[in-house]
Amino acid sequence: MSGTVTTRSRTLVVNRVLVSAHAVAIIGQPVFAGGYLGGDYDMLWLHKWGADAVSYLAYAQILAALVLWLVRGPRWLFWVSLLLAAGETAQYLAGMAGALDLHIPLGVALVTGVVLTTIGIWRVDR
Incomplete structure (x- = not known):
């Protein structure tokens, strides 16, 4: 019993670290995009690099959330992580296609979702 706990x-600690890193990475994205739109064209490279980092963290978060579920942790994190990763994939593709009418509002929704997920995972009892 204590081994399972x-x-x-x-x-849970691994998931908290991953979700928190994911939040930091996704919050940085509007900063990079804003710098680019403000005339600093080097920020576009950082925005693309940040998008790659956000995607990799999202996929790692899915796997960690699945492991947490398998050791009798909360199931909701897996489903939320899957939904966020799907949204982030659409976000990435919309950005590469230049579809800013989808890219920007979806980005706002994703930042909100990741921040709420971060709050939620830190509220889970051990």
């Missing part, structure tokens, strides 16, 4: 606690 320890495994769950460690897995």
Whole structure:
């Protein structure tokens, strides 16, 4: 029994770290985009690099959330992570296509979703 609790606690810590890193990365995206729109054209490279980082973190978050679910942790994190990753994939493709009418509002929704997910995972009891 205590082995399961320890495994769950460690897995929860890994998920908290990943979700928090994901939040930091996605919050940086509007900063990079704003710099680019303000005339600093080097920020577009940072925005693309940040998009790659956000995507990789989203996929890692799905796997970590699945492991957390398997050790009897909360199931909601897996489903939310899957939904966020799908949205971020659409966001990435919209940005590459130049569809700013989709890219910007979807970005606002995704930042909100990741921040709320971060708050939620830190409220989960061990």
